[in-house]
Amino acid sequence: MNTVPIAGILERIESNLDMLTASEAKIARWILHHPESVLNLTVRDLAREAHSSQAAVIRLCRTLKIDGFSTLKVLLTADLVRQERRQSTEYAEINPSASFDAQLQSFAEAAEDSIRGTLNNLAIADLERVSQQLNLAQRVFVFGVAASHVAADDLAQKLIRLGYPVTCWSDLHVAAMAASLMGPQDVGILISFSGETREVLEIARLMQQQHAFLVVITQFRPKNKLAELADVVFHVTASEPAPRIGATTSVLASLLIGDALMLWVANHDPNRTLPHLKATEDAVRQHRL
Numbered sequence: 405m406n407t408v409p410i411a412g413i414l415e416r417i418e419s420n421l422d423m424l425t426a427s428e429a430k431i432a433r434w435i436l437h438h439p440e441s442v443l444n445l446t447v448r449d450l451a452r453e454a455h456s457s458q459a460a461v462i463r464l465c466r467t468l469k470i471d472g473f474s475t476l477k478v479l480l481t482a483d484l485v486r487q488e489r490r491q492s493t494e495y496a497e498i499n500p501s502a503s504f505d506a507q508l509q510s511f512a513e514a515a516e517d518s519i520r521g522t523l524n525n526l527a528i529a530d531l532e533r534v535s536q537q538l539n540l541a542q543r544v545f546v547f548g549v550a551a552s553h554v555a556a557d558d559l560a561q562k563l564i565r566l567g568y569p570v571t572c573w574s575d576l577h578v579a580a581m582a583a584s585l586m587g588p589q590d591v592g593i594l595i596s597f598s599g600e601t602r603e604v605l606e607i608a609r610l611m612q613q614q615h616a617f618l619v620v621i622t623q624f625r626p627k628n629k630l631a632e633l634a635d636v637v638f639h640v641t642a643s644e645p646a647p648r649i650g651a652t653t654s655v656l657a658s659l660l661i662g663d664a665l666m667l668w669v670a671n672h673d674p675n676r677t678l679p680h681l682k683a684t685e686d687a688v689r690q691h692r693l
Contacts, residue, residue, distance in 0.1 A: 414480075415623075423467075431464050524641075559666075567679075592607070623640050
């Protein structure tokens with residue numbers, strides 16, 4: 405049985421909550437809220453604390469494709485160590501004593517883990533649900549600030565190519581005005597790795613007030629404020645220190661989610677997408693040498 409990526413067990417548990425049985429979900433939620441405590445528990449202890457059964461603990465491990473409870477503890481330990489390292493090291497990326505080749509190799513490994521973890525956490529049901537909402541949308545509004553705006557702008561450009569009525573505002577005031585005029589038939593896609601960016605949360609609340617369908621691209625983190633507002637959440641898996649020089653793997657993973665969504669949409673409605681792709685390609689062909 406294959407185990408999940410070392411750095412992504414908490415993300416994997418959270419992203420599979422909707423697919424778990426009631427008894428498994430009790431265990432999963434307890435783990436998400438008490439990851440450190442799990443390390444000192446037996447299967448029986450965890451079942452008792454979560455008001456579930458030992459059999460549910462074993463079934464949860466199988467559902468998550470984990471070899472057993474001891475492996476779950478190992479993966480949780482790795483996640484907790486990673487989080488502690490992020491919080492305790494100031495600008496860990498700056499290390500003049502290390503060779504640049506070693507630094508590049510470290511970045512390549514982090515990027516590979518981010519890509520694998522993000523793709524593993526994608527749920528087909530979520531892609532299908534968002535695709536259906538996009539096909540019904542009168543307006544699609546994509547928003548992110550700072551580094552997340554890079555991913556938002558890229559996703560908006562791809563959606564435009566597929567024929568969707570998309571806007572990607574960078575000015576907060578204009579974005580707020582646009583969000584306040586959305587309706588139940590509209591789709592908002594918000595990107596924030598932290599899930600705590602005030603501007604993005606402000607836009608999310610405005611969209612929620614207008615009953616727009618809200619899609620969020622963010623990291624898994626307990627009590628992620630942005631994720632709590634969303635109809636669908638796509639989780640970004642990214643190993644980045646805090647503080648950091650700049651966003652790296654989180655942007656790559658956010659871009660990847662946009663690419664996966666576009667790949668799904670294009671392949672499941674080619675009669676709609678192919679004419680739009682051809683028309684947009686023809687429109688810019690004259691600008692190529």
